[in-house]
Amino acid sequence: DQQVKQNSPSLSVQEGRISILNCDYTNSMFDYFLWYKKYPAEGPTFLISISSIKDKNEDGRFTVFLNKSAKHLSLHIVPSQPGDSAVYFCAARGAQKLVFGQGTRLTINP
Amino acid sequence: NAGVTQTPKFRVLKTGQSMTLLCAQDMNHEYMYWYRQDPGMGLRLIHYSVGEGTTAKGEVPDGYNVSRLKKQNFLLGLESAAPSQTSVYFCASSKIAGGTDTQYFGPGTRLTVL
Numbered sequence: 001d002q003q004v005k006q007n008s009p010s011l012s013v014q015e016g017r018i019s020i021l022n023c024d025y026t027n028s029m030f031d032y033f034l035w036y037k038k039y040p041a042e043g044p045t046f047l048i049s050i051s052s053i054k055d056k057n058e059d060g061r062f063t064v065f066l067n068k069s070a071k072h073l074s075l076h077i078v079p080s081q082p083g084d085s086a087v088y089f090c091a092a093r094g095a096q097k098l099v100f101g102q103g104t105r106l107t108i109n110p
Numbered sequence: 111n112a113g114v115t116q117t118p119k120f121r122v123l124k125t126g127q128s129m130t131l132l133c134a135q136d137m138n139h140e141y142m143y144w145y146r147q148d149p150g151m152g153l154r155l156i157h158y159s160v161g162e163g164t165t166a167k168g169e170v171p172d173g174y175n176v177s178r179l180k181k182q183n184f185l186l187g188l189e190s191a192a193p194s195q196t197s198v199y200f201c202a203s204s205k206i207a208g209g210t211d212t213q214y215f216g217p218g219t220r221l222t223v224l
Contacts, residue, residue, distance in 0.1 A: 043200050044200070098155070103152055
């Protein structure tokens with residue numbers, strides 16, 4: 001039973017445009033949500049997070065939106081840059097542990 | 111600070127062999143975690159530790175054992191490796207459990223079981 005799902009395995013976006021990565025969850029007890037970024041042959045690195053009591057958090061080019069009624073969160077990257085090409089994982093906290101989605105591979109095209 | 115380091119980076123085992131993966135962190139973090147990453151599956155928690163001398167099972171603990179004898183080290187053991195344990199293994203640590211304090215990951219160990 002996949003509690004956190006990223007339904008798009010891959011996404012291709014032109015440089016300078018907006019990238020939107022999506023994540024759905026099923027457990028309404030999750031209280032914190034995070035996005036991690038992963039380059040090949042490296043470990044994931046923290047990107048941005050949001051508490052369940054908020055609906056938006058912004059950090060520079062990165063914004064995370066949370067829609068609790070739909071159990072959906074999204075990551076917006078604008079403008080997209082070549083260095084943003086990576087695999088992005090969303091994660092949700094429950095019972096002091098993180099549950100990760102399958103990941104979305106983002107490719108930024110010049 | 112080296113952060114989180116993992117040893118070895120790569121390993122090939124034959125079915126039935128045993129091995130230990132070592133994770134070390136120099137951030138004085140209380141919590142440590144072992145994950146495995148498989149294609150299309152994301153990161154799945156194997157075991158975790160909330161402090162020195164304590165361990166707990168995660169989502170996929172079968173076939174693995176762990177030990178946290180020192181606060182800075184978290185060992186993952188495979189007693190009798192199976193091809194299904196071919197994966198990339200990541201160790202992570204955090205000051206507190208998830209949430210506002212993020213998990214810091216090591217670079218990973220790529221394990222192949224033949």
